[in-house]
Amino acid sequence: MNNQRYLYNISRFTIFWLVYELVFMLFIFITLFVTGFFETSTKSGEQLIFEHPENLFLGLVIPVLGFLQIRSLKRRNSMLTEHVHSQFYNVLFKPVSTRKTLFKFILFRNVVCFTILALANPLLGKIKQNTKADNLELVICLDISNSMNARDIENTSRLEVAKRALSQFVNQLKGERIGMCVFAGTSFVQLPLTNDYHAAKLFIQEIETNMVSAQGTNVTAALTTADNMFTKLKSSKGILMVTDGEDHEGLSDSIVTVLKDKKIEISILGIGTEKGAPILIDVKKPGLGYKKNSQGELIISKLNAAFIKELAGKLNGSASVTNSAFPNVTEVLTEINQMKQGNSRNLEIEISESWYQIPVGLALISFLILLIAPNALNKQSW
DSSP: OOGGGGSOOHHHHHHHHHHHHHHHHHHHHHHHHHTTTTOSSOOTTSSOEESSGGGGGGGGHHHHHHHHHHHHHHHHHHHHHHHSOGGGHHHHOOOOOHHHHHHHHHHHHHHHHHHHHHHHOEEEEEEEEEEEEEOEEEEEEEEOSGGGGOOOBTTBOHHHHHHHHHHHHHHTOOSOEEEEEEESSSEEEEEEEESOHHHHHHHHHHOOGGGOOSOSBOHHHHHHHHHHHSOSSSSEEEEEEEEOOTTBOOOOHHHHHHHHHTTOEEEEEEESOSSOEEOBSOTTOGGGOBOBOTTSOBOEEOOOHHHHHHHHHHTTOEEEEEOOSSOOOHHHHHHHHHHTTTOEEEEEEEEEEEOTHHHHHHHHHHHHHHHHHHHHOOOOOO
């Protein structure tokens, strides 16, 4: 009786698997070479690159899978030779096929390998794509007066709530150019108009109330600075002001006229509560206590919702207020979308062409063959 039919040929399995890996790696190397992957002076789009090259490190799982497979076959062989007498092999076990096992393993590693290549997303060449870009310039005016340090919203300062809301707001913008100015008693440009939303969020997180020494809520200065930030390009223009309306200095009629003549849309977001909260003397030194008036009484800063609505009315804008530590910016986004007034332009842009479909297809083919392999391979040789 040929008992070898019941044992896996480990050496052959290992040799054929390693040969396959060498051939596969050679094929990959030739493909990368032909597509200019190793070139350093090739123009963008003319060489193969990977959008997510870090995913290629997942390929290290392939030799691990091979090691585990070989270990499993060895353990089965050892179990038979050490614990079962050879004359009972044909009674207790069915013959095994090293060839079939190797073939199924290679199919499985192909599924894993091609899936990893697809996750890395190979890019080669350029394709043209039509898209619409919203033609809107938006300046955010953020109040950084000391009253914005009042912690009357779930023990969170108004400034932190404002920064949280603005970060969420920026995350949902699509194509608008945004800039930022900060103001208290005076104002200055914090971020010129840009499409770099990542940079905008970094600037937002760095804003503190100590950036402006002159205190107050000078909305005229803020609106004037915002107006000067806009370009002369034909586009919709809008201002989003975020403030608690406290300690305001009124609104100049001249800036109202300028904004109306230029058809600049205004949206105001009020942050705070009508109950209010005291203001720290120094945010970085809370041990100094809170601000007091000349009579020694705590100064309580409250949201001035009336001023915010009045300001929006004079500017023919919209106003909303929030007292949530995690504001919902949906209403503000709706107002911003209305500012666009259908002013958009068609663009034809070039983007890198993705070829992830090829490794996905190869992985799918390997998987389908793997499913039918047990019925397709009936020979039991080696």
